[in-house]
Amino acid sequence: MSYVAAKGGAQAIHAAHQMVAERNAANPDDLQAQIARHLHLSIDRIMAEASLYDRDIAAKALLQAQGDSIEAVFIVRAYRATLSRFLDSLPLNLGQAHLQRHISAAFKDVPGGQQLGATYDYSHRLLGYFQNLPAQEEAEAASATSGIPPKATLNKTSVMELLETEGLIEKSSTEAADAENRDITQIPPGFPASRAQRLQTLARADEGFVLGMAYSTQRGYGQNHPFIAELSHGSVNVEICPPELGFSLCIGSIEMTECQMINQFQGDSPDTATFTRGYGLVFGHNERKAIAMALLDRALRAQELGEKVDALAQDEEFVLSHCDNVEATGFVEHLKLPHHVDFQSEISTLRALRAQSPGTTVKHDDAL
Template sequence: MYVAAKGGEKAIRNAHALLAKRRRGNKNLPSISLAQIAQQLTLAVDRVMAEGSLYDVELAALAVKQARGDLIEAIFLIRAFRTTLPRFGYAQALDTSEMLVRRRVSATYKDLPGGQLLGPTFDYTHRLLDTSLGVADEAGEVDDEARQADPADAAPVAMPRVTDLLGQEGLIEAAPADEGAEPFDITRAPVSFPVDRSTRLQTLARGDEGYLLALGYSTQRGYARSHPFVGEIRFGDVEVIFEAPELGFELSLGTVQVTECQSVNQFKGSATTPPQFTRGYGLVFGQCERKALSMALVERALRWKELGEEPGAPAQDEEFVLSHCDNVQATGFVEHLKLPHYVDFQAELDLVRRMRAEQAAERPADGIKEAAE
């Protein structure tokens, strides 16, 4: 039980002022601008949007600045902000096949229509610190002319999803059909387990990257082994289409960036279906590849029942996985332990003293014996 404490107002005010001073750092250095954060710490901003579950680059950059780079604190700020705004409605589902692709790779097919596009990736870098960034930052200045493909090679081309290619041969399960039902919204109604796949996806999409990474990793190490391939990972811009209730027609609101991952997994089949690949799905705001891939692994592991697999691994435990993946909930409960618990603790202190006194009264001889030993 937590009992409110009073007092300390002046100390709290001063602590907040000190926080603001420390956040600003050395005043002889220029203050970092939101545009700089958005442009140069893009992946931090993307993570805050994804786990804050709110797409707004400038707000996420502000949150990163205010939180002194503590991304979970920044995500908390974003979640708090979103509760202040009215909901206009639901957009139509994003069409990732119509993406302006900035990166797209497949680990299953080397020659796929549309090609393998590495884009801006850390893959294949040597992970050597570039000391030139510490002085003048010339490394970012590339010769644009030399680094662009011929216009003929860069014409818009169709980029079918790898799962569509496998699907044509019936080698992979189809995605669950759109029956026209409204998907459950965890921001509008309390969740009770078990949940459907769309509820899992919404929960995982805003889940903590580190947590999903660890759980995804556990499935590879043998806890709910499902032998995944990255069928495809793509990142780029997709259009948001919205039908405003008062207008009654669809309009485009602009574009957002998302990362999509399709995992392709093993294939037992059943009495009614021949062996075929199964799949896990990840979709995340921004360029968050590690998160999208981890999400796909965990999403696939959670489907054990539907696919007739043996349960028992942590990543398969729906209630455990989904109840603990939200880092705002998690940090709220864990960090509240720092707040004053004096009354609770006093009660426990009294209890432990009473228990010791009772024990000493019941077994005086034991006490003397132990002391002698």
């Protein structure tokens, strides 16, 4: 593996932009179908924060909520609560994911090559930018020159596994599965929470909150010096194993975004020093959330790694108790509801206090 800086490829970037342009192309007249296609990143965010993978339901909720994504999440969660629960799926085999995008910011040469996919990363933020791209034929010719076809898929070979083999990064967690304790939609996590519970909570947490907390770690409020080892987006099969059959069945595939983050090394001696990990995995094409989640996951491992906890992003109870947008919305927006009795009690107390003060003349409107 080459530890050198990467240089951009114009043809590959052109192909990536063409993929975005294709996704933004005209679609059928049905409004809900158009929302699902043209606002697919919003749909993916709603699915992630609502803990329900269903594009049609998410699109319908966003339409009903008039574009308010948090209200749409609330609607989908309420719908989700009415659904029957049949089986737990088997663990996803992300090593066999069919990837549309697979990049590394830490390494130039990665197994399978850098796969840019459809991305805004290299574009100008100009209104109408993707409407003026050259024809698809030119993009295909350009990508053929670069060796990165715009619609190729590949199975993933993990950069992190190669680092593990060389002993440069801590081994992946082998935390024992505990079905009754791990599913936060069935049993809310307590404190201290396991890493699995933290990751579940972050996966459906509000993207803005997670992003803000992750940003704080990069500004010095926490010990993070991150490099993205791998950022992947693609589809992975979902399998179940019905007890009456005794063997697994594939029931479909879902899109996921995964981020493997390398962080500063730690260890008791030079011989045992290794890089540490941060991890993010979310529904759909949701890169910003996955990256922020990986940063926050690493920050929340401070106590486990023997680091001083002196920043809010490292405070497990603070982060997990405030990251849910449905809960936060309920507490904030309930202030719009009538609080007449509470306020009359407060104002009566204040008037009584003012009346007891010497030399204070109290005037008030009896209508209040």
